Amino acid sequence: MKRKKYSFDLKKQVVKEAKETGNLAVVARRHELSTTMVSRWKREVESGKHGEIDLAIVPSFDGETLLKTISSNGYLVSRH
Numbered sequence: 001m002k003r004k005k006y007s008f009d010l011k012k013q014v015v016k017e018a019k020e021t022g023n024l025a026v027v028a029r030r031h032e033l034s035t036t037m038v039s040r041w042k043r044e045v046e047s048g049k050h051g052e053i054d055l056a057i058v059p060s061f062d063g064e065t066l067l068k069t070i071s072s073n074g075y076l077v078s079r080h
Helices: 006-020 026-028 034-047 063-073
Strands: none
Touching: 006 026, 006 034, 026 034
16 A cells, blocks of 8 residues: 655645644544644654744644534534
């Protein structure tokens, strides 16, 4: 089985969403990823593995709305 390759732009977006929401599991479910992978990407960005990355230039994400949707339903109802 081949390993999936994810674009660096997706990784940056996922990390930004994880930081904004403060909930790795929610972000992982939204993107159909494992929590471990999101955690690893976040750790890599924070450690500077990919050089200095300004997450402010990554398009904004309304994490508050996502968290409200999940907390009211108990699960993620739709994928972006």
